[in-house]
Amino acid sequence: MTVLKGDERLDYLLAENLRIIQSPSVFSFSLDAVLLARFAHVPGRLGKVVDLCAGNGAIPLFLSARTKAQITAIELQERLADMAERSVQYNKLEAQLKIINDDVIGIAEKIGYDKYDLVTCNPPYFPAHEASEKNLLETIAIARHEIYLTLDQAIQSASGLLKQGGRAAFVHRPGRLLDIVTSMRAHRIEPKRIQLVYSKAGKDANTLLIEGTKDGKPDLKILPPLYVYDTNGDYTEEVRRLLYGENS
Template sequence: MEEILRDDERLDFLLAEDLRIIQSPSVFSFSLDAVLLARFAYVPIRSGEIVDLCAGNGAIPLFLSARTKANITAVELQERLANMAERSIQYNGLENRIHMVNDDVIGIASKIGYEKYDTVTCNPPYFPAEGASEKNLLEHVAIARHEIRLTLEQAVQSASELLKQGGKAAFVHRPGRLLDIVTAMRANRLEPKRIRFVYPKEGKEANTLLIEGIKDGKPDLKVLPPLYVYGADDEYTDEVRLLLYGQQG
């Protein structure tokens, strides 16, 4: 174990998938958003090609690997995070199914191929670049959370460039950016087809949205039932426990 961990890194469990992931409190740890996106996105079961953009330390590709036998390409700009993801992939013996690319999401199709992928997932930076220095002193976290190196529109454009006609792109974002993401998707030939709002608990405002579009699809948006993270007892709901742990309470 020691040879795969560096500095303050630790090896955490992905319980529902029976996998392990390298994380660091000073660099990056995945959030519930990654779990939700990986479970929400359409993936081909037996074969196909998937790309995960803004892959961070590789959580979404690892989650997806439990749902599909397709090849997964993970793209992450930050070298430290990409290296952590690469070591997690190796630790889990998934080198033949997940390929890590340490590169910019902007223009990535020119390097890994235009219009050849069945599915693209993306957990992009949520917040404007302004104020990033005050909100996050750590550069790794600031880049992951703020639009310093990648805007929402650029992420959507890259996803569209990668997808085959009829391919599906799934994003996780904040409800306040709903109109922005729908506008960007339609401007890039991605027709929104499914959307789901995630709420901390009943009676609270939604704080996360999941949205999926089809490249050159016909208009027909389905709004899925709400997902509540916590119940009245402030414990995870059965649905979220199932997503995280593979079992209900």
């Protein structure tokens, strides 16, 4: 039995029939992780996937339900990597999922250049100089702010890992769209698909999903918008399917 530590709890990933270790004071995954894991094109059984900035392993766990490909997850913070590793063990996914406690910067030198079919990344969203929430635990501050990893460094690392024709998928804030596209192209990843996520109709988009192909040809598709809540404040049918596997 997986041993929980401190205030950790064992939560359900209902649509995937898996469990995940979370902590309210250290780290709990958000809807962004669910969205990215469902947005990314996953390879088949023989493919290889890397998830950067893996946190407590939510995205690798979600991806494991969509593909039999080998998945490697990279997380800088030892506490979060440990949580992810214990979740992998609890779900008996050691043969498919590998958690590595290491820096995203320079990771291709350690696990291999130009050999992966898909890289996913839910990077820190906020520039380091905006880390004004001084009361935040260091763990949370590092996950939210570009203290140890900038957006450009994350994209550069993804490019180094990808084989030609491989895909990289990111979730971020719409306000960084031009920064993301500029960086992707600078690092040989051609943007191919974009989807904007809205809390509900009539509101500004608050989440950006973007996927590109290494050395791909320009041909960008803008997907239909995704709304999280309906007019009654309930999850939309599409989001309910993502979270719970429900048909309505």
